[in-house]
Amino acid sequence: MQNYTGIRELTIKDEDLQEFYEDGKKYNFYTNEFIKVFNENGEVIYLARWDGENVVQLKYKKMESDYFGDIKPLNDEQRFLFSLLQDDNQPMKLVMSPYGCGKTFISLIWALNEVNSKKSRYDSLRFIRNEIVALNSPSIGFLPADANSKMKQWALELADVLGGEDMLDVYIQQGKIKLENLGFCRGRSWDRSIIFVEECQNMSPYLLSLALSRCGRDSCFIAVGDMRQMDSEVFKKNSGVEKAVEKYKGNPLFGMVTLQRNERSEISSLADLLLED
Numbered sequence: 001m002q003n004y005t006g007i008r009e010l011t012i013k014d015e016d017l018q019e020f021y022e023d024g025k026k027y028n029f030y031t032n033e034f035i036k037v038f039n040e041n042g043e044v045i046y047l048a049r050w051d052g053e054n055v056v057q058l059k060y061k062k063m064e065s066d067y068f069g070d071i072k073p074l075n076d077e078q079r080f081l082f083s084l085l086q087d088d089n090q091p092m093k094l095v096m097s098p099y100g101c102g103k104t105f106i107s108l109i110w111a112l113n114e115v116n117s118k119k120s121r122y123d124s125l126r127f128i129r130n131e132i133v134a135l136n137s138p139s140i141g142f143l144p145a146d147a148n149s150k151m152k153q154w155a156l157e158l159a160d161v162l163g164g165e166d167m168l169d170v171y172i173q174q175g176k177i178k179l180e181n182l183g184f185c186r187g188r189s190w191d192r193s194i195i196f197v198e199e200c201q202n203m204s205p206y207l208l209s210l211a212l213s214r215c216g217r218d219s220c221f222i223a224v225g226d227m228r229q230m231d232s233e234v235f236k237k238n239s240g241v242e243k244a245v246e247k248y249k250g251n252p253l254f255g256m257v258t259l260q261r262n263e264r265s266e267i268s269s270l271a272d273l274l275l276e277d
Contacts, residue, residue: 004030004249006094006256007080011038024055030250032090034058034080034257047076049083052252058083063109067163071109074263078102081257085110088121090255091220092212094200094244096227099271100264103224104198108161111194111222115176121218123192126178128185128211129154130202151179157198182210191216200225200241202232208240228275 008029012020020027020037029035029050037046047058060082063071073079078101084093085107095103114120129151152168158177159168171177197203197211200223208223215221223241230236248254262269 004245004256005096005258006032006084006249007034007036007077007258009036009038011040011042013040021055024050031252032250032255034083036076044076047079049080060086063106063113065109065113065161067161068109071106073106074102075261077257077259077261078106078263081106081259082110084255084257085222087255088220090253091215092248092251092254093220093222094241094248094254094256095222095224095259096241096256097259098226098228098262100262100268101259102263103259104157105161107196107222107224108158111196112161112171112176114194121192122194122220124176124178125194125196126180126190126214127155127158127196127198128180128182129198130182130207151181155179155198182207185210185214188214189216190214190219193219195219195221197221197223198225199229199231201227201230201239202235203240204235204238205240205243208244 008027010020010027027050031050031052033050035046035048035050035055036044037048039045048055049058050056058079060073060079063082065071073082081095081103084090084095093107095107097103111122111125114122115125152165155168156165158171159165162168162171168177172179193216195211195215197208200208202225203211211223212221223244225241227239227241245256249256262272
């Protein structure tokens with residue numbers, strides 16, 4: 001399991017704060033690493049990012065949804081995620097967390113806002129999931145109907161964010177959402193696209209590389225996942241996420257956020273108890 005989370009937590013004495021702001025290099029941050037600063041009383045006093053040269057104060061904007069209304073971060077880690085998604089200088093974005101922390105919901109809200117905006121560089125959201133291994137499901141070739149209908153059952157989180165399957169169908173018909181199958185993407189180049197990989201913990205380095213290499217001009221890549229929910233032993237032994245973190249941390253094109261706090265509901269958080277020994 002990778003140790004790098006994309007977020008560094010520091011406790012800094014009041015008398016050392018000025019030095020921290022002026023000379024962050026001594027902390028050996030990775031480029032684009034987020035920083036959460038506590039005082040000696042354990043209070044969060046500053047949220048920032050290391051841009052490779054300086055500590056810069058965290059910046060982000062609220063998001064909007066036709067179905068959910070205004071979307072605002074509920075905790076500091078979500079604030080980091082808002083900032084990561086809204087930063088065009090970090091086109092390779094990795095978001096990891098247990099269930100219920102908001103990684104998929106927030107990332108999809110941002111992506112759908114982008115494909116709906118006339119000011120955005122992105123024309124479509126290309127949704128990828130390694131559905132062949134998901135919960136030991138069969139290949140889509142064994143299922144009836146056309147490719148979109150076959151793959152839609154693995155993309156229903158999109159329907160949840162849009163307000164229902166009917167709206168998902170509208171977005172697919174308009175070409176704003178494209179459900180992609182990794183088995184058919186070799187040789188393709190996706191320009192002006194948000195390439196969104198769900199359940200990225202179920203990908204080997206080869207599969208993650210295959211998806212990432214489809215990025216064309218004015219495209220970005222978002223991978224979300226939960227390392228506790230691998231559906232095959234294959235990916236525990238040969239993890240695309242672990243290798244990506246190892247190879248990309250500190251790369252100026254790469255940003256990562258790890259969420260920890262379940263914000264879905266109190267009853268949802270009870271599920272963790274069933275995973276404990």
